[in-house]
Amino acid sequence: MKGVIFSELINWVEEDFSPALADQMITGAQLPVCGGYTAVGNYPHEQALAMLAALGALTGREGDDLSDAYGYWLAGRLAKHYPQYFAGHDSAISFLEAIDGIHQKEVSKLYPDARTPSVIAAVNGQDLLVSYASHRPFAEVAHGLIRGYIDHFGDNLAVLRDEQTPGPHAARFILQRK
Ligand code: HEM
Structure with missing residues (x-):
């Protein structure tokens, strides 16, 4: 990594x-x-x-608690260091919908040997479903990053965890308007 x-x-x-x-x-x-x-x-x-x-x-x-806290903090750092990926996005929903493309295309251009995770966001009615999958066990870091970007954009969204995908390698998050 x-x-x-x-x-x-x-x-x-x-x-x-x-x-x-x-x-x-x-x-x-x-x-x-x-x-x-x-x-x-x-x-x-x-x-x-x-x-x-x-x-x-x-x-x-707990390790999960620390991974989540790290992800939350990292969200702010990435926003500071990679402002080019935030241009044109005014909400966490729009940014998260673009993140898979950013990981696959932009991050891979910058770091050709990167193996970024799959982070797919899809609108489902009023909700946004974000599915994380990786050969690495960083679902809690992804959870913290999502929370971080909701706060970064000042959105009024709650993040729920789909209990059917509880693993560290794959997880589904449901973003709901409060
Ligand atoms: C501008 C924003 C972002 C940038 C520049 C970025 C960049 C990166 C880079 C360089 C890596 C290391 C990959 C490797 O070494 O193979 C990485 C890993 C990771 N990214 Fe992102 N990322 C961004 C946003 C996000 C978001 C929004 C999420 C999740 C919602 C996310 C989830 C992760 C996770 C969990 C990892 C750890 C590796 C893994 O799980 O396989 N990233 N990212």
């Missing part, structure tokens, strides 16, 4: 927890690269899971 996802994970812990805790997390995760991720490098996603597990042990928080 691209280094940007790992380096932002460390940035998140430094900012929302503390730089000292970020160091402890890196030590606890026993990473071969000692936390030195470059944005264009490619690293096993297990290293991100190891950092989240180490952070869970240090904070007493």
